[in-house]
Amino acid sequence: MLSQPFRYSYIDAKVRTIYAQRLKKSDWRVLDSCNDQSCFMQYLSTTYYGRWLEIISKKKEGTWSLGPSLYLALFNDYHKIARALGKAPAQIFQGLFSRFEAENIKILLRAKKVGLSRNNVSHLLYPVERFSRIQWDKLWKASGVDGTLEILLSTYFGTAIGHAKPQLEHHGKLFPVEMAVEIATYRRIWLAVSTLSSKKDRNMARMLIGSFIDAMNVYHVARLRFIYGLSPEEALNYSYPGGYHFNLRSLHNLCRAQHMSDFIKAMPSEMSTVFSGNENVTDLQPRLQNWVLLRLKRAFLGLPFHLGVEIAWVLYREMEIDSLIRLYESKRVKDRNRMGRLIPEMFLQED
Amino acid sequence: MFKPVRLFRITIQVPDRYMSDVLGILGDFRLLHLINISETRLGQLGYVAATRAELVARFEQLLKNASSLLKSLEVKGEIPAVEHAPRPEKDIFFLEQEINQIQSSTLPVLSKIEHTKRQLSQKKDLIKKMQLVSPADIDFTRLSSLYFTVYRFGTLPIENLDRLEESLSDIHHAIVKIQESRKQLVVAAFCLKEDSEVLDRALKSAFFNGLDLPQDLKGHVGQIIKDLKDELGPLETELEQLEREKEELAKKYGTRLLLVREKAYLGRILLKASAKFGKIDHTYLLTGWVPVDSYERLKERILKATKGLAVVDAVDPEEVREVRSGIIKIPILFNNPLLIRPFERLTTLYGTPSYQEIEPTVFLAISFVLLFGMMFGDVGHGLVLFLAGFYVFRRLYKYIDYGIILMECGVSSMLFGFLYGSIFGLEDLFPALWLHPMKDIGRFMFASAIIGVGMISLGFVLNLLNIIKRKEYNKILSASGLTGALLYWLLAGLAIRYYTIGPPGPLEKAVSEGVAALLLFIMFIERPIRLFLRQKRTHLSDASSKQKKPSLSVVILESLIETLDSVLRFLANTVSFVRVAAFALTHAALFLGVFSIADMVSHGSRSGIAYFLTLIIGNIVIIVLEAMVVSIQTIRLEYYEFFSKFFRGGGVPFKPIVETEKDLVSDKGA
Structure with missing residues (x-):
């Protein structure tokens, strides 16, 4: 207990300083009132993200040209925090970061499958290279999906890919490999949480990351069931390991739902506020993020000096960036009816 | 040896019915550097590139089939020399016939082997699977x-x-x-x-x-596994029998197959080279460079093959208009003896010599070996390098040049090892024939500087010869020409006299000062005068020239800076050679380090496994590290202090129509 202040005073102070620079209610309102992407970018460049936006200032604008700069800010935070922490806590951040590596791997594999080059899909890729231990250049140079998987087998995604590879070879579809990579990433995060030595850190990490995984699972299962039409047993097996409010049984109940109304009924009581009359799956993400944000906020209250502060911050920033990108995209398609649907309510409610 | 092989530019006109024979002759002859007809004036006279895609495809298929059979039969052995290159249009039929015959004799056995191997693999795979479920019985x-x-x-x-x-x-x-x-x-x-x-x-x-x-x-699972294992035996026996049959076939057809592949490869090269030929109506035209000595022989063979209907012309390079106007460069065919030839790689790494300058490989080779030996002088280490080079020379055919260089450097190191009295760092086993570097540092550094003076002087002489060869007489009085050389020799002579005899007398001093001042003055005014004369000439020939002329003050300032720079460079270039002594000392100092560590690990007993293991590892580290460092330093001295004095480069390498055997092997290997 006494060691906690020694361990976290420096990084807590640093994170709380960055947290103070987050976008405020007033920022969100101005950004929302912008009529076009140019106005949006001009205002955004006056915020904390300004220096990161300089990187793309000379590039062509578009939804995903904004993304790399903003995510670079997030990955920089990941890097700094992981460096300042011990081995076990750092593994949580490495695990959280590897979700973005997993996304890039999915894009890479799809590109290889249809014969697209790195340049063709560069706008879809997260800027992970600077911080990643994976040799991306080598992966892009590999010949075809098989050559790429051969290299990936030697990375920390190797075991998961090894499990899914026979299905790829048998059916020729990338979906099992993609799911295996995603599931392996969440398993890695959850395993890192359970190896934390401090009870306080472990509980906070379980609560924060568990809630985050719960939200991810709700969104993931809803998409698998109602958009992709997968069966309950497949949805359950493809759900992410870990969680705070869900156990296997309650998650199975969610997967069994035939309609959205059953789905809402199967939600745990803690998450009942998420839907509040809106049953549209496509609008689910900001509302789930809002629910997670309310939990993340708790980490900044009460006694300081615990890992929860750092975890809450990176997840908070990730959702802030997600919301910014959604809002920016809405400027391109001139979606007037956006506020409240695209960004979590919490961003608009407090300063 | 000091200059490239003299070449003729030849032009050959051949009626199309004899083209295949001529191609075969060119394949045999090899020493022809083809020029793409479209890059010459002849290309503008209506000659168009002649390509025979269908025939090339047949040769490629042949090559593929031969390579595949060689791989399947696991043929090993020397690649036979092709005495006569194929006449592509005719020989393709014979070669295809040959490969078909070999295929029909070998494929049944090869397919049986494949089938048996597949069966074996399936059964072994099933055994593995059954073993996974065997605990459940x-x-x-x-x-x-x-x-x-x-x-x-x-x-x-x-x-x-x-x-x-x-x-x-x-x-x-x-x-x-x-x-x-x-x-x-x-x-x-x-x-x-x-x-x-x-x-x-x-x-x-x-x-x-x-x-x-x-x-x-x-x-039951156990019974199934047992049955499967019983079935493996006969299959393995059958496979062994088939493998023996395969070996017999490899012995029987191996050489023939290698020859077919070689001919197919040559045929393909010749056909691809024919894309550089031109064709108009029923006549092929090709042009290129051949060694003067070989011209008559080539002409005779072509005329004989074409019954006198071909026209073969040769002209001296200087009479070719494209050469005079610089559109086409005369390729460089090196002409060095076996021991010097590997150093051509180092020369071309710096630049390909032009036809109008001295070919510097021989100087590079001798000085490289000398400098390397001086810096790496040790009998034991030299022997190790020699043996490593010999291994490369005998076993790694692709890197044979590096093997020869290593052997030569090894011999040089051994000779200097005797001069320094050092074997694996031990300096008390036999007396030094010259000196111990660590004990006579001053004399060693002086010797290094003398070598530097020698090499830089050689650079000046070679540059003067190049100036004369290129007829650039206006550069003879420049800092890099005769004036610079005389000044350098004067300064070097004074320095040597000072070191060996003592300070010069008043008369010597006065004469030296006067001569040096005169030479410096010539170097200083040479450029402004040259520029002035050129401007005057230009003015006379083209009064309307709008080219901006530099002012007199700028020219004088530039000339002054260049003169000072030249004098400083003389000094820096010479001092740079002191590194030869420095790295030789490093070599000896590393030995001291290794022996000290060995003493420490053996607690001063100078015996035991740890002591000798440290010495062995230390020597390996010194050999690897020093060989690398010394090579880099030697190349640096060659390129920056020696080549920069006279070597301009910018030439074109001679590319024979068919590469050497060595290149053929490497290409196929790749």
Whole structure:
């Protein structure tokens, strides 16, 4: 207990300083009132993200040209925090970061499958290279999906890919490999949480990351069931390991739902506020993020000096960036009816 | 040796019916550097490139078939020399016939081998699968009689088992764990036939990998494994017999196949080279460079093959208009003896010599070996380098040049090792024939500087010869020409006199000062005068020239800076050679370090495994590290202090129509 202040005073102070620079209610309102992407970018460049936006200032604008700069800010935070922490806590951040590596791997594999080059899909890729231990250049140079998987087998995604590879070879579809990579990433995060030595850190990490995984699972299962039409047993097996409010049984109940109304009924009581009359799956993400944000906020209250502060911050920033990108995209398609649907309510409610 | 081989520019006109024969002759002859006809004036006279894609494709197919057969038969052995290059249009038929005949004799055996290997692999694979389920000792006869129940055998990631169980909780099922193997569970999954779709979906999403056991399995697992193992024996015997037959076939057809592949390869090269030929109506035209000595022989063979209908012309390079106007450069064909030839690689790394300058490889080779030996002088280390070079020379044909260089450097190191009295760092086994570098540092540094003076002087002489060869007489009084050389020799002579005899007398001093001042003055005014004369000439020839002329003050300032820079460079270049002594001392100092460490690990006893192991490892480290460092330093001295004095480069290498045997091998290997 006494060691906690020694361990976290420096990084807590640093994170709380960055947290103070987050976008405020007033920022969100101005950004929302912008009529076009140019106005949006001009205002955004006056915020904390300004220096990161300089990187793309000379590039062509578009939804995903904004993304790399903003995510670079997030990955920089990941890097700094992981460096300042011990081995076990750092593994949580490495695990959280590897979700973005997993996304890039999915894009890479799809590109290889249809014969697209790195340049063709560069706008879809997260800027992970600077911080990643994976040799991306080598992966892009590999010949075809098989050559790429051969290299990936030697990375920390190797075991998961090894499990899914026979299905790829048998059916020729990338979906099992993609799911295996995603599931392996969440398993890695959850395993890192359970190896934390401090009870306080472990509980906070379980609560924060568990809630985050719960939200991810709700969104993931809803998409698998109602958009992709997968069966309950497949949805359950493809759900992410870990969680705070869900156990296997309650998650199975969610997967069994035939309609959205059953789905809402199967939600745990803690998450009942998420839907509040809106049953549209496509609008689910900001509302789930809002629910997670309310939990993340708790980490900044009460006694300081615990890992929860750092975890809450990176997840908070990730959702802030997600919301910014959604809002920016809405400027391109001139979606007037956006506020409240695209960004979590919490961003608009407090300063 | 000091200049490239003299070449003629030849032009050959051949009636199309004789083209195949001429191609064969060119393939045999090899020493022809072809020029693409479209790059010459002849290309503008209506000659168009002649390509025969269909024939090239046939040769490529032939090459593919021959290579595939050689690989299948595992043919090893020397690549036979092709005495006569193929006449592509004619020989393709014979070569195809040959390969078809060999294929018909060998393919039945090869396919039998493949079939047997496949059978063996399938059975071994099934044994492995059955071993996975063997702990359950399942009776497959009983399993196959199940009517209302379906079953699946396979492996599953351990961590997915709970989810799988939960996902199947809505149906009647059983997951039986058989064993754990490499973080995977071997399981048997059962459910009712009506729920088989649910089971399959759940298994698939839990990354279950089915074992795909054959449907017709009967009996207990143990019995099945035993039966399969019994079946392996006869198959292995059959395979051995077939392999012996394959060896016989390889012996019988190996040389023929290698020859076919070689001819196919040559044929393809010749046909591809023909894209540089031109064709108009029924006449082919080709042009290129051949050594003067070989011209008559080539002409005679072509005329004989074409019954005198071909026209073969040769002209001296200087009479070729494109050469005079600089559109085409005369290629450089090196002409060095065997021991010097490997250093051509180092020369071309700096630049290909032009036809109008001295070919510097021989100077590079001698000075390289000398400098390397001086810096790496040790009998033992030299011997190791020599043996390493010999190994490369004998075994790694592709790197034979490096093998020769290593051997030469090794011999030089050994000679200097005797001069320094050093063998594996031990300096008391035999007396030094010259000096111990660590004990006579001053004399050693002086010797290095003398070598530097020698090499820089040689550079000046070679540059003067190049100036004369290129007829650039206006540069003879420049800092890099005669004036610079005389000044350098004067300063060097004074320095040597000072070191060996003592300070010069008043008269010597006065004469030296006067001569040096005169030379410096010439170097200083040479450029402004040259520029002035050129401007005057230009003014006379083209009064309307709008080119901006530099002012007199700028020219004088530039000339002054260049003169000072030249004098400083003389000094810097010479001092740079002191590194030869410095690295020789480093070599000796590293030995001291190794011996000190060895003493420490043996606690001063100078015996025991640790002592000798340290010495061995230390010597290996010194050899690898120093050989690399010394090579780099030697190349640096050659390029920056020596070549920069006279070597301009910018030439074009001679590329024969068919590369050497060595290149053929490397190309096929690649």
